[in-house]
Amino acid sequence: MCGIAGFIPLGAPRERQWLAALGRTMTEAMAHRGESAAAPWVAPSGAAMLACVRLAVQDRSGAGDQPMADPDGRFVLVNNGEVYASRAPLAPPWPRRTHCDTEFVLQQVSRATADQEASVLSGLDGMFALAWHDTRTRRTVLARDHFGVKPLHYCYTDDGLLFASEVQALLATGLIRPEVDPAEFVLRSWVRMDAADEHTWLSGIRVLQPAEYLVVDAPRVRLRRYWQPDPSDEVVGAEEIRAAFDRAVALRSVADVPRAAVLSGGVDSSAVFSALHGSGVEVAPYVAHYEDGIGGSGSDVDHARLVSTTHGVRLTVCELSRRDAVMLIPEVAHRLMRPLLHGAELAMYQLYRRISAEGRVVVYSGHGADEMWGYQDGGYFPVVDPAAATHVHGRHYLTHHLYRDERPLWGELIEWLARELGVDMEDIRQRVWDRVLREYRGLDTIDPLKRGRHHLMRRFLVYVNDMVDLTSSTYTLEDRPVFQDVALAELAFRCPEHLKSPSAPGSHKELLKSALGILLPPAVVRRRKQGFPSPTDPVYEQALRKLAAEQGLPFGLTGLPAHLHDALGSGELMFLASSSAWLERLRTPEPTPL
Incomplete structure (x- = not known):
């Protein structure tokens, strides 16, 4: 890096x-x-x-x-x-x-x-x-x-x-x-x-x-x-996936510096750590955890410890305290050059700080596997869920309901901001179709699930990559996402979507698990997919409300409706506080041009 x-x-x-x-x-x-x-x-x-x-x-x-x-x-x-x-x-x-x-x-x-x-x-x-x-x-x-x-x-x-x-x-x-x-x-x-x-x-x-x-x-x-995956439909077997995964790990195993792995206890990061350790690479595992009981990250620690114990390696638990989860918001927003949109930004920032402080330089991670091989429950991921209703692929749903259905309260807040800023939401929805969903329409296939997969790879995954690059580079680290490998991606787009999770609705990455399951403890293979949550502790939300009140609303706005103000959760409060802090930081005097 x-x-x-x-x-x-x-x-x-x-x-x-x-x-x-x-x-x-x-x-x-x-x-x-x-x-x-x-x-x-x-x-x-x-x-x-x-x-x-x-x-x-x-x-x-x-x-x-x-x-x-x-x-x-x-x-x-x-x-x-x-x-x-x-x-x-x-x-x-x-x-x-x-x-x-x-x-x-x-x-x-x-x-x-x-x-x-x-x-x-x-x-x-x-x-x-x-x-x-x-x-x-x-x-x-x-x-x-x-x-x-x-x-x-x-x-x-x-x-x-x-x-x-x-x-x-x-x-x-x-x-x-x-x-x-x-x-x-x-x-x-x-x-x-x-x-x-x-x-x-x-x-x-x-x-x-x-x-x-x-x-x-x-x-x-x-x-x-210069490149786009080929969305052909051909049977892809577990052995072919495992061979491509092993090659991806081997390519990324070379480094002349100390190494670490982000270990969430899920299939992806656990398989990466297990494969590296099994090939003789010395790699130290780390897991992020909300301290003070402010979030739901406890099972990450349990499953990550199970994986590290299996290999006889000590796991480092990186705690994010209630205080840090508030105080870091303006700093992280300035580093990202945008508002905070997900609690994971704070956790990753703190995690990379700890990894760097202990002398590691290269970090291995598993992000990218979900976007290629699986999906999550919720309002957003139906575009790649074979069990989802077909109407979720219609233009009106994608532009008017997809994002609002995922987070209704968030949607109401942004619509209020739009009205106060004089922004036409119909124009925004047209931009969603023309720009955001361009990659949904950009793959040469009639398979809507593969189009959704292409959208995730070209939008959601890039958001994750940008967040990881900026948080890790703050502490002079190089993060290597093993699953973002061209050969693995080409297999994922070649594979018929229904083969990736052929079991009952709610199953997740079954084909990938069959390829990599031998590397993992059974409890990790059986673990249901979950994202890293935003903190939900009431005391933490009170601290966020205080920070948001101190920062004020973005663009100097006032008059947030009382019912909306009272309903805001930690994600919305984090967004408002970070938006105002970032926008204010941008107003600092410009450097003298060269």
Whole structure:
């Protein structure tokens, strides 16, 4: 995990001194993402600047520093994430000088002609956000991995394209202002965990979507997509899944730093930890738990301890106290550059802090398995539940009922905000169809469940990935989600949906369990799926009410109806308090532009 940044003039080249200063400003804003930052690279022509903060996970010598150039100095690359291999590697154009992944990626992209860029990117196994520049053609390419594990934000300035791993690095330049459009705020709050399209919470700042790459031949800029799963229907067996899982684990098992695993006691994280430990990888398990009885995370600890005890490894329980679960809200909202939409953000923030404090650097996790192989009970996941009524796939249900049925009180709160901000909810619902549900319609299949699965992978999972990246990178960690593997994903989209959970309604990931069950204690296999809950303790809600009252309503609004105010739960209160704290933080004085 690193942090990358850069600037591409779209008009006349910029002064090299100015570009170098810009790069230093951006890497300083992302210093937490790595251990060191080499000097920014500036093209001799002034046609590009690339910069990087490096977290050295493989080959910790200076030979792996970035930006990295090929032996001839023609191609220069910055790379955030980890690329483990290629499924279709090109012959290396020079002998390897390091054993870090950055040089491997540089070898691959330097061999690719313009019409091979998509195939080279598609073949990479790993999580990445890349930028490389060809000094001969002056072409720059930005790319994001297949699942959006690693983010890459960009925006246009008066005379160029600015990009970085974090929004904070863009704002630190002073070249853009942090502005929030009320309609965009309402839309993203309405769809909550589906708010992960090409837009962001700030006007004018965009983000590459999974499997997208941006080609810059100044002044021309083109956005392209290099990969999409094939939704064919073929029988997929447990043995095939297990083989792909074992390969995914093996690819991700290489690191030259201490390692940890997030262990929730569910099938996914337990299988990852068990496979790693069984292959001889020393990995320390951690589980998040609400302290003081403020939440329902107790069974996570019980099942996680069962798994760790089976392997004879000590489990570390990371407690989130009632006090911290309140006091951290403004801090986490600023780190995420958005309001809090789920209690898991606080738990993950605290969990990563503990893991980092104990000297771990690489963290293994299981997120991504649900979106590919299962579903959850509730109002949102029927789009991939074979037992759900067919009308949930109709346009009117998806735009008018899906999100409101999931959280009725939340829906009422957002509709009130929309009215007070002068935002038309019918316009919001149209945007839900045009933008949020674009990926639901974007898969070439008539199978509505596979379309729903594609939507989850391209929206909900990206939200999770963004949250994990920002909370883990705060503490200079690299999170490796094993199930976000191209071979596993292609199996999941090839598999008929009814085979994934063929038992009675309420069954969950039965096919995946049959493939990985041998790795797990029977109690974990039988455990019913549950998400990480938001705290519900009445004393905690009182503390949240106090914080929300201190912060005031977002956008300086007043007059929240009494019946709505009294009905708000911890999730809604957390959202209001974090929204106001974040918006107020955005109003702080801007840095002086370079």
